[in-house]
Amino acid sequence: MFDHLNNPVLIETRAAVQRYIDEELRPLERELGLGSEDAWPRDVLRGVWRRSSELGLYASCLPVELGGRGLNIAEQCALKADLAASGAALAPHVLGDLGGPPRVGNMLKYATPDQVARYFEPVIRGQKSTCFALTEPHSGSDAQSIRTSAVVDGDELVINGTKHYISGAPFADFAIVMCVTDASTTPPSITAVLVDLDLPGVTVSTEYVPMSGQHIDADIHFENVRVPRANIFGGEGRGFKLGMSRINVNRLLHCPSMLGLAMRAYEASVEYAGQRRQFGGPIARFQAIQHMLADMAAALWACESMIAQTAMLADAGADLRMKAAACKLFVSERCFEVADKAVQIHGNLGVTRGHPVEQTWRKLRMFRIFTGTSEIQRNTIAKAILDPASA
Numbered sequence: 498m499f500d501h502l503n504n505p506v507l508i509e510t511r512a513a514v515q516r517y518i519d520e521e522l523r524p525l526e527r528e529l530g531l532g533s534e535d536a537w538p539r540d541v542l543r544g545v546w547r548r549s550s551e552l553g554l555y556a557s558c559l560p561v562e563l564g565g566r567g568l569n570i571a572e573q574c575a576l577k578a579d580l581a582a583s584g585a586a587l588a589p590h591v592l593g594d595l596g597g598p599p600r601v602g603n604m605l606k607y608a609t610p611d612q613v614a615r616y617f618e619p620v621i622r623g624q625k626s627t628c629f630a631l632t633e634p635h636s637g638s639d640a641q642s643i644r645t646s647a648v649v650d651g652d653e654l655v656i657n658g659t660k661h662y663i664s665g666a667p668f669a670d671f672a673i674v675m676c677v678t679d680a681s682t683t684p685p686s687i688t689a690v691l692v693d694l695d696l697p698g699v700t701v702s703t704e705y706v707p708m709s710g711q712h713i714d715a716d717i718h719f720e721n722v723r724v725p726r727a728n729i730f731g732g733e734g735r736g737f738k739l740g741m742s743r744i745n746v747n748r749l750l751h752c753p754s755m756l757g758l759a760m761r762a763y764e765a766s767v768e769y770a771g772q773r774r775q776f777g778g779p780i781a782r783f784q785a786i787q788h789m790l791a792d793m794a795a796a797l798w799a800c801e802s803m804i805a806q807t808a809m810l811a812d813a814g815a816d817l818r819m820k821a822a823a824c825k826l827f828v829s830e831r832c833f834e835v836a837d838k839a840v841q842i843h844g845n846l847g848v849t850r851g852h853p854v855e856q857t858w859r860k861l862r863m864f865r866i867f868t869g870t871s872e873i874q875r876n877t878i879a880k881a882i883l884d885p886a887s888a
């Protein structure tokens with residue numbers, strides 16, 4: 498995938514990531530006997546972030562002046578696709594996708610020097626992990642309907658509310674929490690606040706497990722949690738804008754992860770079709786199987802091409818609103834179809850709990866929900882078509 502990208506730094510980084518996975522992560526997974534559907538102990542995850550950091554990989558996606566390798570968005574896509582295609586349970590932690598540098602790199606410009614030193618630099622070094630908390634039990638797509646409040650009391654803010662389905666929360670040290678600071682306006686004034694998750698009044702509850710089986714999402718409850726006003730991040734009333742500022746790139750950057758997962762399911766299907774024998778020969782000789790493989794290959798090529806083109810536009814500074822939404826919509830739906838065909842080709846193995854293609858099918862299904870559901874992506878695209886001035 499993305500073999501046309503020939504920046505030597507990227508080529509070296511891709512090789513180094515592969516070596517780290519093969520020589521250290523897979524042996525660690527075997528030694529601990531843990532897979533992608535187990536709850537990984539926090540200290541093991543910390544060890545992975547630290548080691549990835551020592552190898553100079555953890556902050557790869559950040560600019561060189563922030564300790565990264567200065568990869569552009571197209572190059573980040575290549576790296577993310579490789580990681581997803583590796584199938585390693587710890588793959589999402591190599592670059593800190595869930596709570597590491599990719600979560601904070603673009604946010605640094607909004608942070609005060611004190612916030613950079615206390616919160617953001619430790620994340621870049623792999624010493625702390627963060628999460629982004631917007632969604633609430635009654636507030637999903639309609640993100641401006643959140644109710645978690647932050648009320649000023651002297652030099653402090655008092656926070657009350659519940660955040661729901663927050664990725665990375667089970668192992669995060671602090672959260673970037675979207676709070677209503679003035680409910681009297683329409684829409685309400687929303688402010689981002691940095692909240693340490695070990696403060697009195699904070700509870701992180703991991704009572705549900707998403708269909709992917711991964712223990713990476715949790716709810717965060719805040720009950721009269723006091724934080725200094727200095728923890729307001731990006732300015733009072735500017736939280737929603739800040740949250741939305743990276744949404745287009747975030748939507749795009751989910752796409753190579755889906756592509757990597759689907760590519761692995763496709764490759765497993767090609768191999769299985771060649772070795773599984775029915776009616777006296779391999780199932781790959783049936784045209785029905787060949788057509789499924791052909792459709793999978795064509796869909797993957799379309800997805801890779803669309804991601805590469807959208808990433809190129811992103812790197813050129815183009816307006817991504819419509820294109821990132823189209824890319825996320827298309828890639829999430831096509832990659833899920835690829836996984837579905839992989840299940841079909843694998844017959845009863847494909848529907849067996851825990852088989853890699855079955856796991857991939859469940860993982861890919863989830864991408865049609867987060868960072869904007871497919872319907873929300875379609876709304877964005879339709880708005881750009883019908884009302885370009887306001888899109």
Ligand SMILES: Cc1cc2nc3c(=O)[nH]c(=O)nc-3n(C[C@H](O)[C@H](O)[C@H](O)COP(=O)(O)OP(=O)(O)OC[C@H]3O[C@@H](n4cnc5c(N)ncnc54)[C@H](O)[C@@H]3O)c2cc1C
Pocket residue numbers: 628629630631632636637638639661662663664665707714863866867868869870871872873876
């Ligand atoms: C695995 C996972 C990880 C997540 N990680 C995070 C995280 O880290 N931080 C965070 O803040 N949130 C996170 N979320 C929450 C996620 O952003 C929301 O689930 C998502 O925005 C959709 O909200 P909802 O689930 O409440 O669905 P709802 O908004 O209730 O939607 C239900 C259905 O109605 C449709 N719908 C809603 N509004 C419209 C509309 N205007 N037009 C057409 N159809 C509509 C939706 O498309 C959907 O089909 C995560 C969710 C999941 C599943």
